[in-house]
Amino acid sequence: DRLICGDVGYGKTELAVRAAFKAVDNGKQVAVLAPTTVLAEQHQRTFSQRLAEFPFAVECLSRFRTAGEQKRILARLAEGGVDVVIGTHRLVSADVRFKDLGLVIIDEEQRFGVEHKERLKRLRREVDVLTMTATPIPRTLHLSLLGIRDISNLETPPPDRLAIETRIVRFDKQLIRNAILRELNREGQIYFVHNRVQNIQEIADRIKSMVPEVRVAVAHGQMAGDELEEAMLKFVRREADVLVATTIIESGLDIPNANTIFINQADNYGLADLHQLRGRVGRFKHRAYAYLLLDSDKQVSPTAARRLKAIEEFTELGAGFKIAMRDLEIRGAGNILGTQQSGHIAAVGYELYCQLLENAVREFSGQARRTPLEVAVDLPWTAYFPRDYVAGQRQRIEAYRRLARVRGLDRLDDFRQELRDRYGPAPEPAEWLLRLAELRLLATHWKLSTVHLEKAAESAAPTDVVLGYRNTKRIRELAERSKGRLVVVDEKSAYFRLRPAELEPLTMYRVVKGLLRV
Secondary structure, three states: OEEEEEOOOOOHHHHHHHHHHHHHHOOOEEEEEOOOHHHHHHHHHHHHHHOOOOOOOEEEEOOOOOHHHHHHHHHHHHHOOOOEEEEOHHHHOOOOOOOOEEEEEEEOHHHOOHHHHHHHHHHOOOOEEEEEEOOOOHHHHHHHOOOOOEEEEEOOOOOOOOOEEEEEEEOOHHHHHHHHHHHHHOOOEEEEEOOOHHHHHHHHHHHHHHOOOOOEEEEOOOOOHHHHHHHHHHHHOOOOOEEEEOHHHOOOOOOOOEEEEEEOOHHHOOHHHHHHHHOOOOOOOOOEEEEEEEOOOOOOOHHHHHHHHHHHHOOOOOOHHHHHHHHHHHOOOOOOOOOOOOOHHHHHOHHHHHHHHHHHHHHHOOOOOOOOOOOEEEOOOOOOOOOOOOOOHHHHHHHHHHHHHOOOHHHHHHHHHHHHHHHOOOOHHHHHHHHHHHHHHHHHHOOEEEEEEEEOOOOOOOEEEEEEEOOHHHHHHHHHHOOOOEEEOOOOEEEEEEOHHHOOHHHHHHHHHHHHOO
16 A cells, blocks of 8 residues: 655656556556546556557546446456456446456545545455555645555656746736747647636637637536547647646646646645646656736735745746645645655654644643634535536535635635536535535634534424534623523533524524624
C-alpha cells in the first residue's frame, strides 16, 4: 500500500505501466482507477501502446463504451480474459468481478471517495495498492494520507524539461491574441480554462473574434460522452488549436504539443487546482507559458492574492513541495512539511498531525488548546443533491465534501452561486441541504454541538428545537436574546418551544435562523 508523490509530468504513469507489467507477467489482473473518463481513455492508449508487444489484453470501462461493450468486457474480466482494466468509478460498481486481482493502481487519488478505495481493497484481501498523486498540497494530503504508511517521492524531472513561465495578468484581449499567435507560430496548441459551463461558449466565441484564424474546440463535463470524446480527440489529433474547457482537463491529460494555458478568473481556484492545471503544459522540451487571468474590474481577496503569488513565485521544476509548504503557511498551519515524510505523520494521518502540532505549540506558549467544533444539525427536512441535478457520482461526492468543508456564510454564498452556475437553479432538496449548512454555520458561532427536534408522542403535544451547547456564557446570551423562548434545562441542553404556526418547514427554518442569527 504505497503512495507515490511526484510532481506534475514526472512520470507517475510510467511507474504505473511498469508495476502493471510485473503484476500481469506474474499471472495477476490489474485494475487502474482514473478520476475522469478522458484520463481513463488516455491511460488505455498509453498502456496499450507500451504493452503492444506482449500478449496482454488491456480494456477500458467508461461512459464512452456502449452497454454491450461494457457487458462483454465484464464477462471477459470475470473469466480472466482481460489482464489490465482501466476505468473511472465504473470499476467499483458491484457488477465488476475479477478472476485474480493482484494490483490496484489509483491515479489522482485525492479525487476519489474513501468508500470507493475501500471497496477495491475488499475485492481481495491480498491485493497490492499503488496510489499516485501529484503535489502533496494540504487538500490532497488530508484526503489521502489517512492510514497510508509508505510514501515515495519522485524528485527527478525528465531530461530537457524546462520550468513553466507563469504570469498573473488582467484580462486583456491584445495580450491573449499575441500569446495565442506566438504559440501557433511555433506550431503549438493552447488550453483556455474557464470553469463556468453557463457561458463557456461565449468565451469560445470571444477567442474566435480575437483570433479569427484559430480553430476552437469546447469541452466540459455536462456534454454527452461522445461529444466530449469528439472534442478531446479533435484537440489530440491537432484539428483544433485552442481547447476551451472547464477543469475537466485538470487530471493528468498529457498532450506534449500544448504549451500555453490561460486560466480565467484564476483567483477562484485553490493552489492544488492551479498547480495541476499549470502542469497540463510544458510536458515536452519547449518552454511553456501559463497565464493566470483576473477580471479587469474585480478586487482580489488577500488570501487569493497570496495563492497567486505562491504559484507565480514557485515555477521551478518540482515546485510541488514548496507550494505545499506555502499553502500551509497561507492556511495558518505553519511551515512544517518538508520532503521527509517519515515518522508519525504517516501513521496518524495528516489532518490529525496538524491538529496535534498546533495544540502542542499552543500548550507550550500558554494558550488554550483549539479544537475544531463540529455541529450535528438534524432537522426533519428532505435534504440532498438529487441525481438529476448533480449527475455524476464523483461530482455528487465532491459537492457533499465541499459543502461539509465550508467554514463561513460568505463561502456558502460562493458555493451556492457556483452550484447555480454549473448545474442550474437548485431543486427543493438541494436548497434544503444549503439551508441546513447555513444553520450549521450559525450554530458553530454559538458553540453548539447539536440542533435537533424533539416531539412528544401525543400529536397535540408541543414540539421543541433542542440545542446541545458547549459554552454556558454563549447559551445564556442566546437565551436572553430569545425573549424567554429559549429555556436552558440542564448543563447540556436548551429547549426552544415552537408555536403550532411554526411547524411548517420553511417557517421553522426562518424561526431557527432568526434565533441563531449572528
